[in-house]
Amino acid sequence: MTKRQENALKTRQKLLDTAIKLIEENGLSDLNIENITGTAGCAKGTFYVYFPHKDDIIFEICRGLFERIEKRMEKMTDKNLIDRLYYYFESFIVEVERYGINICREWIRGVIDPNKAPKNMDNTKWQFDVDMLRDILTNAIKNNELKKNTPIDLLTHTIICELYGMMTCWCMSDGTFEPKEWTNKFFKIQVQPMLKDYLTENKK
Amino acid sequence: MTKRQENALKTRQKLLDTAIKLIEENGLSDLNIENITGTAGCAKGTFYVYFPHKDDIIFEICRGLFERIEKRMEKMTDKNLIDRLYYYFESFIVEVERYGINICREWIRGVIDPNKAPKNMDNTKWQFDVDMLRDILTNAIKNNELKKNTPIDLLTHTIICELYGMMTCWCMSDGTFEPKEWTNKFFKIQVQPMLKDYLTENKK
Amino acid sequence: MTKRQENALKTRQKLLDTAIKLIEENGLSDLNIENITGTAGCAKGTFYVYFPHKDDIIFEICRGLFERIEKRMEKMTDKNLIDRLYYYFESFIVEVERYGINICREWIRGVIDPNKAPKNMDNTKWQFDVDMLRDILTNAIKNNELKKNTPIDLLTHTIICELYGMMTCWCMSDGTFEPKEWTNKFFKIQVQPMLKDYLTENKK
Amino acid sequence: MTKRQENALKTRQKLLDTAIKLIEENGLSDLNIENITGTAGCAKGTFYVYFPHKDDIIFEICRGLFERIEKRMEKMTDKNLIDRLYYYFESFIVEVERYGINICREWIRGVIDPNKAPKNMDNTKWQFDVDMLRDILTNAIKNNELKKNTPIDLLTHTIICELYGMMTCWCMSDGTFEPKEWTNKFFKIQVQPMLKDYLTENKK
DNA sequence: GATGAATGAGGATTCATTCAT
């Protein structure tokens, strides 16, 4: 990579970071291109060198959040089921909290309407989450961690519901309801008891 | 009430209904005053006779949804705790579904950021929900339906989380994940087991 | 019509007149909404009360020119064929000159590409002109002014070609080549000789 | 010519050809530098190595069309007047058709306003055409092909008018009105009769 | 010669809101 390309990447990242910062500070509705470029220290037109439309930077911010969670997930293959599920919960919360509550709000606002998702998105976030969790549980059956009669669909939906419920409540409560703290509690009183009956002998 | 006052009330209601219909059809972001008044069959200026600001009609729509739920709740004082809680769940879902998925999306979008709530709102939706549910449970202790050591906060937050999780997932899945169906399931595998240990002998 | 509606019409006309004046002065490429409204003495937004898009006012200006020519034509039913055809030539030139050379330029620029015509235009200008002239000649055969073997298509196309050729040359020559003067000359040395052989005895 | 100079010339020609292709496909208004260079397979900056301004390439395209016509004309000195004039007509049409109807549209749009012609253009297209045709006719008088009382101005303007009329109508009709076909017809019923009276005995 | 990142002036469009009638 040449020096020029490196600088270009820096500019792009600078715009991305600035946008994240500004959304976190004032929310999406107050975000405008003049704002971003002004704060990032470049010209208005420079924005359009990297993002064809205003929405594209927002999509990218959310996708970034999305990818970070995925990346965390990939690292977790050796642990046992309970730990993997807990890690799944935690990953969401850690990454979302890193970006901040306002980005989370915009993320939910975006993810809430799959009809308005960008066309290059091959799948709904909902479908993606359902598939990923179902895979974890299906594999657990294959690995003999879960019994064959485990109600996978029920567990999958319950867990995802819990997760998005936590995020929605975090935003609603303006941060009072802290997800990190509740992840733990919920996991103990909701997820673990629910799984108990389906864990095979050797994993209990 | 004079004839004139009656007509005025009708115009007002017409505007409200039209706005609901339009949001359900095209979402909030495509809603504008010309749209509302045009569809309702009155002049742009008429809107401002009844609603000082655009936001006021949105607030009123959400408040309407809110009030319907409350009203349903008030009718339910004679039933036992489990039934009351189930009814609480159901009320949300029934009323939200009546308005439609797009209104629900906008409701979540609005409720998600308490800082941007209208100023005449005396309380956060979050705080309201927490208080209402806590009251139900506290009364249940007083009525000797629940044991004194019941972890009220834990139960309260868990239930609210589940509820908003369901609504968020309904929206995310574009209606595929049907709340009515899952309300029942969730109640059985999540809420009931959680309460079991704290119900007093006479209520079990 | 109420006083208000009258004023509104005046505002609309003022915008139209201003736009015509500005195009005539500086051409279409230098025309912008700020310009029009500023000169017309109203706010930028007022423009959009009357014209949904910038292009709509341009279309209307050209349509206006078009209609004036049509209206002139309608008045001419009692005269003989030669006079009617001459009047056809003259109508074009008189109306186009009234608007000015720059408007004529934009008109040609617009009329030159039927694919980019507004969708509410039911017909091509080309088709319209061909039809109108063919009607005049066909009727002349019916009225026994022209012989039955008159080559209508040939005459029609020749005359239209001459007409648009004159307008194009007027613009190209920046007004040096004056259409009024040439209309007469052309008619005498081109149209009349061409018709001579086909006029019936009683009309010669 | 060094290899480097050769390559440079190729790049320049590639840009020119690409621009012609793009105008023919989408018209001038959709033409932009990124478009040209992207399609030509070089960088945006490269454009400015060869053309100081965007307009310069458009000017060059039109000049190219212009020169091809001129070159055709130069070859025609030995034929008689009627043939030379017919060849003049034909040259226009053949070359303009080679470039395509959209280029012709843009050419007319450009040629229509001499005030906006590039400054390096020493003369108006109008003036150029008038001069060229007048020369042909004046020489015909000198060569004793035409009588001395031939109304040169009248003939010159009539012919040019006919020519541009044909091109304008070709564009207006979206290609339906085919210039090649009509060139012949017009020449026979318009130009030849008009000249008849002024041809000297030995040329009749 | 070639590149492509950066620029910023310029222009269209939206829409909540006001107010005279």
Added chain:
DNA sequence: CATGAATGAATCCTCATTCAT
């Protein structure tokens, strides 16, 4: 009460052009 013409701030986006590498 009802109207709807007028407002103008706000904002997105385009694109020819420059210039350091």
